[in-house]
Amino acid sequence: MNHTLEQFASQCHDFLKNSPGPAGRQKVAEALEDVLVDQDFIAKHLPPTTGEREIIYQDPELGFCILVHHYLGQKSSDPHDHAHSWAIYGQVHGRTEMRDYQKIEEASADKPGKVKEIRTYALTPGIAHLYNEGDLHAPERKDSTSLIRIEGTDMSKVKRLKYEVV
Template sequence: MEIFFEGDMIMAYTLESFSAECHRLLKAEPGPAGREKVCDVLREVLQDETFVATHLGDDCPERNIIYEDPELGFCILAHVNHGAKQSPPHDHGPTWAIYGQAAGVTEMTDWELVEPAGEGKVGKVRPAKVYTLNPGDAYVYNEGDLHSPRRESSTRLIRFEGVNTETIQRYRFEAV
């Protein structure tokens, strides 16, 4: 990986070095253990002010795919979210995601499945855990993990999807 050091402090990542390291980790361990290793690297990247400024500037759209791996299919996305918003409970269908908080605060709720969702059927969930993602935090959501983010003001995130979730079927869930 192409990382620049000054003493013990990491100075800069490039998108190319970051995505190459993530590819290497996920190819070696494609399951949850590899994702946790990617999450550790993401925490380092979130500390890189140059990387964050380059990819999460004010002109960044709310959802911006900055890298899509041609072999493994995972995507790295930059998100600049303006203002308050609460998302409904959701999973990532048959894939996984990693959320990395670069700026702002996100309150995340993990949900417990009560009734599965399906074609034409909204799933039912109940809250299981509420926690906060602060700048520098990153968290893995494996297949089937249900969660919902809430923010009271603007946030900036680097997020992974195991595959581009705009290309897969996902079902809706509601709290009970």
């Protein structure tokens, strides 16, 4: 316990630098699970005033971001991937129903792709889940939630394609 943001960011940096690709990210997800239940860290970095998307750290060398999210009430997203990048979802408070999808038809800039649901599962406090490049998923949150997420790059700057469920 007693993680600091600086120590955690430095740990993520080392995992991702030493093991580029899914193996390093999985180590980051495991380390994040310890942070998700560190009440001092949560009190400091996820206060009730946290907005829907705040970057609390961006790595100057590798570009990955540590983000905090507080969704007040219901909040869901359509099926998506993270383009050429990846993301780790870590649940702090509340419950996310996650759905994974298989791609049936490619998406293009002017036409949504088609996806089929393959599984559904719950992300509950203390659980972190990695989504690699092309992993299609959709979170559904029926009540207020808080998360810590890690993105391979700042996804707010990346254009993403749309998918519809068949």
